[in-house]
Amino acid sequence: MSKMTSHKTVLVTGANRGMGLGYVRHYLREGWIVIATIRPHASAEELLWLRTDHPQLLRVSELDQADETSIIRWQHDAAARGYQFDLVICNAGVSLPTAFGEWSAELFDRHWRANVVGPALLAQAVAPRMRPGAVLANVSSGMGSVTLNIGAEGPLDAYAVTKAALNMLTRRLAEKLRAAGITVVAINPGWVRTAMGGPDAPAAVDEAIGQITRTLRDVGLKNSGSFLSATGEVLPW
Ligand SMILES: NC(=O)c1ccc[n+]([C@@H]2O[C@H](COP(=O)([O-])OP(=O)(O)OC[C@H]3O[C@@H](n4cnc5c(N)ncnc54)[C@H](OP(=O)(O)O)[C@@H]3O)[C@@H](O)[C@H]2O)c1
Numbered sequence: 001m002s003k004m005t006s007h008k009t010v011l012v013t014g015a016n017r018g019m020g021l022g023y024v025r026h027y028l029r030e031g032w033i034v035i036a037t038i039r040p041h042a043s044a045e046e047l048l049w050l051r052t053d054h055p056q057l058l059r060v061s062e063l064d065q066a067d068e069t070s071i072i073r074w075q076h077d078a079a080a081r082g083y084q085f086d087l088v089i090c091n092a093g094v095s096l097p098t099a100f101g102e103w104s105a106e107l108f109d110r111h112w113r114a115n116v117v118g119p120a121l122l123a124q125a126v127a128p129r130m131r132p133g134a135v136l137a138n139v140s141s142g143m144g145s146v147t148l149n150i151g152a153e154g155p156l157d158a159y160a161v162t163k164a165a166l167n168m169l170t171r172r173l174a175e176k177l178r179a180a181g182i183t184v185v186a187i188n189p190g191w192v193r194t195a196m197g198g199p200d201a202p203a204a205v206d207e208a209i210g211q212i213t214r215t216l217r218d219v220g221l222k223n224s225g226s227f228l229s230a231t232g233e234v235l236p237w
Pocket of ligand 1 (some may be wrong): 014015016017018019020037038042043064065067082090091092093094095114139140141142149188189190191192193194195196197198201224
């Protein structure tokens with residue numbers, strides 16, 4: 001454990017692919033200790049290769065953000081290992097495009113659990129393990145802006161509704177954690193080429209990660225409770 005205290009430590013959820021894997025690569029390059037979480041049974045070959053290359057810096061643990069028991073189990077494990085975080089990137093999310101007319105309770109439940117309940121319970125689990133000056137970034141979406149109401153004719157309604165709720169969660173957490181010196185922001189990565197963003201998205205993962213990590217490096221309590229673009233502009237709720 002003594003080695004761990006000399007490095008900055010970041011937690012990344014949904015770390016096996018897409019932007020989650022991008023954050024892992026970035027912070028390993030920067031020499032941080034990276035606690036990368038994946039769902040049980042997730043396909044995670046690239047992440048496990050990275051662990052082979054960085055056995056001292058990269059820890060991989062299981063966390064299903066949609067499962068309260070899994071979050072509690074992870075919380076106990078984090079306490080047992082004495083983790084202290086400088087940065088938490090609540091990145092995991094689901095998006096299940098579904099046309100109006102095909103909506104179901106299950107569709108909304110699945111988004112709600114993964115995109116809202118999970119981030120809420122994870123924040124509660126991890127807050128006591130965050131150092132003063134740490135940052136909690138909830139990865140939101142432009143679709144979560146009520147003002148912009150992007151793509152309202154399209155099939156991402158449950159996704160948009162839950163990202164709007166995640167934005168409200170961010171504002172509430174910002175006030176709860178301000179006294180502990182913890183900054184909480186919602187961040188919109190922009191449209192990025194991942195499984196979720198699809199092949200037509202304009203930004204590559206590395207480009208988005210470069211922007212977001214610069215923004216996260218520069219945020220502090222004065223920004224707590226804001227909704228930011230990848231490059232740090234304040235977005236409308
Ligand atoms: N790509 C875009 O254009 C875009 C735009 C705006 C916002 N975002 C947001 O950016 C974040 C990352 O998106 P991405 O594009 O990198 O998506 P992605 O490539 O589809 O990856 C999603 C990640 O989330 C994980 N995940 C899903 N449900 C989970 C759960 N219940 N517990 C733990 N992990 C879970 C996935 O794990 P499995 O492999 O196990 O499924 C995967 O690692 C998301 O929050 C997304 O909403 C993306």
